Amino acid sequence: MQIPSWLLTFCEYLEHTASLVVLVPLGLAFWKWPRLAPALRLMTVYLVFAELILLASSIVELYWPAWNNGIWHLFTLVQTLLFFRIYYLTLSSRNIRLLIQGLAAGFTVFALADSLYLEGLRQVNSYTHVLQSALLIGLALLYFEQLLNELHVTHLEQDPLFLVSTAVVLYFSGTVLLYVFVNKFSAPADYASHQVIYTLNAMVNLIQYVLFALAFWYAGRPLPSQSS
Template sequence: MQIPSWLLTVCEYLEQIAGLVVLLPLGLGVWRWPRLPTTLRLLTGYLAFTEIVLLTSSLVELYWPVWSISLWHLFTLVQTLLFLRIYYLTLTSPALRRLLPAVVVAFTAFALLDSLYLEGLHQMNSYTHVLQSALLIGLALLYFEQLLNELRVIRLEQDPLFLVSTAVVLYFSGTVLLYVFVNKLSAPADYASHQVIYTLNSMVNLIQYVLFALAFWYAGQSLSYHSRS
């Protein structure tokens, strides 16, 4: 793929900005930690893990580039398990809460199969991303349905889990196709193609982190919000 050098420079800057913006919701999560429910404490842990992976990825890319993608296989697995735990604590349906532990086991098994056999550790685990996106978007939509049925939240834009779920839907619906085609449309050595893909991912990440920051900001402020912990 032939891309102008100036556009690649812009892409690199956008990716770096997205890596820094994660500090905004992470800082708010740490600041409001004593008032956070278990679900948002888990989200704070996820953001801390994200920052650690970003820093580690930079070092791995510099010294052991062949293993840089492998690190994101681990990130995808941990990311999914943390969000599954968040929704296990959030959704009130007994049937769903009984089902989610089996989903955790099945997803972990498939992710390991994909990383070790189907696609390997040295290319993007696109199959796992598709399954991850379907699961998390589905759980977010189930939370929206729960809000409609319970009618306990007066201002949705101030409900932390509504904001988190909106971020989940926007992020995973916006990136799933990128991961589906990343291994097919760009060669491993095609830096330009990968940079554009990572930049599009970073742009969606910016929206996600802003919504997470709003979730932490409103946490504990709304009397209408109650979390299962």
């Protein structure tokens, strides 16, 4: 793929910007920590973990580039399990919680099989990403349904988990096709193609981090209810 050098430079700057914007929700999370619900504290753990993986990936890319994808395979697995736990704490239905436990076990087995046998550690685990996206979007929609059934929140934009779930839907619906096609249409040495993919991912990340920041901003505040 032939891409102008100026566009590649812009892509790199945008990617670096997205990695810095995460400091906004992290700062708000640490500021609001005493007032955070357990699910939002797990969100904080997830953001810290994501930054540590990004740092580890940068180091591995310098010294052992062939194994860089393996770092992100680990990230995908842990990321999904953390979100499973967040929704386990958030969704009140006992049956759904049992379902989440089963999904966590099944997803772990599939992710390991994909990394070790199906696609291997040397390329993007696109099958795992597709399954991850479907499951997490499904859990986010279940939270939307729970809000609709309970009808105790009138200002949804101030409900932290509604904002988190919106970010989940936007991020995973926006990136799933990128991971599906990255192994099919770009060679491992095709820097330009991979840079475009990373840039599109960074753009969706920016939106996601803004929504996470809003979630932490509203955390601990009393939500306006129908009765008020």
